[in-house]
Amino acid sequence: MPNGAVAAHGEHQNHHPALQHHFEDLEQQHEASTLGMWLFLVTEVMFFGGLILAYTLYRIWYPAAWALGSEELNIYLGGFNTVVLIGSSLTMALAVRSAQTGARRATVGWLLFTMSLGLTFLVVKFFEYKEKFELNHVPGPNFRFEGAESPHVQIFFSLYFALTGVHALHMVIGFVLLSVIATMAYRKRFSPEWYTPVELAGLYWHFVDIVWIFLFPLLYLVDRSHRIV
Amino acid sequence: MSGHISPKTTYYTIFGALMACTALTVGAAFVNLGDLNFPVALTIAIFKATLVILFFMHVKYGTRLTWVVVLGSVFWLGILLVLTLGDYLTRSWLTFG
Numbered sequence: 001m002p003n004g005a006v007a008a009h010g011e012h013q014n015h016h017p018a019l020q021h022h023f024e025d026l027e028q029q030h031e032a033s034t035l036g037m038w039l040f041l042v043t044e045v046m047f048f049g050g051l052i053l054a055y056t057l058y059r060i061w062y063p064a065a066w067a068l069g070s071e072e073l074n075i076y077l078g079g080f081n082t083v084v085l086i087g088s089s090l091t092m093a094l095a096v097r098s099a100q101t102g103a104r105r106a107t108v109g110w111l112l113f114t115m116s117l118g119l120t121f122l123v124v125k126f127f128e129y130k131e132k133f134e135l136n137h138v139p140g141p142n143f144r145f146e147g148a149e150s151p152h153v154q155i156f157f158s159l160y161f162a163l164t165g166v167h168a169l170h171m172v173i174g175f176v177l178l179s180v181i182a183t184m185a186y187r188k189r190f191s192p193e194w195y196t197p198v199e200l201a202g203l204y205w206h207f208v209d210i211v212w213i214f215l216f217p218l219l220y221l222v223d224r225s226h227r228i229v
Numbered sequence: 230m231s232g233h234i235s236p237k238t239t240y241y242t243i244f245g246a247l248m249a250c251t252a253l254t255v256g257a258a259f260v261n262l263g264d265l266n267f268p269v270a271l272t273i274a275i276f277k278a279t280l281v282i283l284f285f286m287h288v289k290y291g292t293r294l295t296w297v298v299v300l301g302s303v304f305w306l307g308i309l310l311v312l313t314l315g316d317y318l319t320r321s322w323l324t325f326g
Contacts, residue, residue, distance in 0.1 A: 034295060203286055210278045
C-alpha cells in the first residue's frame with residue numbers, strides 16, 4: 001500500500017475501504033456506478049435495436065419467407081431456453097439480494113446456479129445451431145431451401161443467426177463476468193455496505209434476458225400460424 | 230448504503246408472472262389472429278420486459294436520473310424504429326405521373 005498517498009488523507013481510516021475519494025459517500029458512489037451501467041445498457045438497446053429494425057423491415061417485405069423460416073425453428077427448445085433464461089434472472093436477482101443482506105454463501109450459491117442455467121441455455125443453443133448446419137439452413141454457399149422463397153428465407157436465417165449469435169455472445173461474456181463476481185464474493189469482497197459489482201453484473205444479466213424475451217416470440221412464434229404459401 | 234431490499238416473495242411472484250406470460254405468448258402463437266399475432270406477441274414481450282426492468286433491475290426504487298436514462302433508451306429506440314420504418318414504408322406512396 002502506498003503509504004505517502006494514505007498519509008495525505010487524514011480521514012482515510014474513518015471510511016469504508018471501497019469508497020473512492022471523489023465521492024461523498026458510498027450511496028453516491030453506488031448511484032454513479034448504477035447510472036454508468038444504465039448508460040452502457042442504453043447503447044446495448046440501440047445495438048440490438050438496429051438488428052431488430054432490420055428484422056422488422058424484411059418481415060414486412062417477405063412475410064411468406066418469414067412464416068416458412070420461423071416454422072423451421074424448434075419451438076420446444078426455444079421455449080425451454082426461455083424458461084431457463086427467465087429462471088436464471090430469478091436466481092440472479094436472489095444473488096443480488098443475498099449480497100445486500102450479507103449472506104455470502106447464498107450469494108456464491110445463487111451466482112453458481114445462475115451460471116449453470118446460462119450454460120444450459122448455451123448448450124441447447126449449440127444443438128439448435130448444429131441442426132441448422134446439418135439441414136444446410138446456414139446462410140452462405142451451402143444454403144439450401146426448397147421453393148421459390150429460398151433467397152428470402154436465407155435472409156430470415158441470416159437475421160436469426162445474427163440476432164441469436166450476438167445474444168449468445170452476450171451470454172458467454174455474462175458467464176465470464178459472473179465467474180469473476182462469484183470469485184470476489186467467495187473471497188469476502190462484498191458486504192451489505194458495498195456490493196455494487198454484484199448489482200451491476202445483475203443489471204447486465206437481466207438485460208440479456210430481456211433481449212431473449214423479445215427474440216423468442218419474434219423468431220420462433222410470431223409467424224407460426226400464418227401459412228401463406 | 231441504503232439500497233432497497235425487496236422481499237423474496239416479490240421475486241418469486243414476478244417469476245411466476247413471467248412464466249404465465251411466456252405460456253400465454255406461446256399459446257397465442259398457435260391461434261391465427263391474422264395481423265394481430267405480431268402486436269399481441271410484442272405487447273406481451275413489452276409487459277415482460279417492464280416487469281424485469283422494474284423489479285429485477287430495481288428501477289422501481291431507482292433515482293429519478295435512472296428513470297430518465299431508462300425512458301431515454303425507449304425514446305431513442307422509438308426514433309430509430311419510427312423514423313426508419315416511416316421512410317421505407319412510405320416510399321411506394323411516391324408514384325407521381
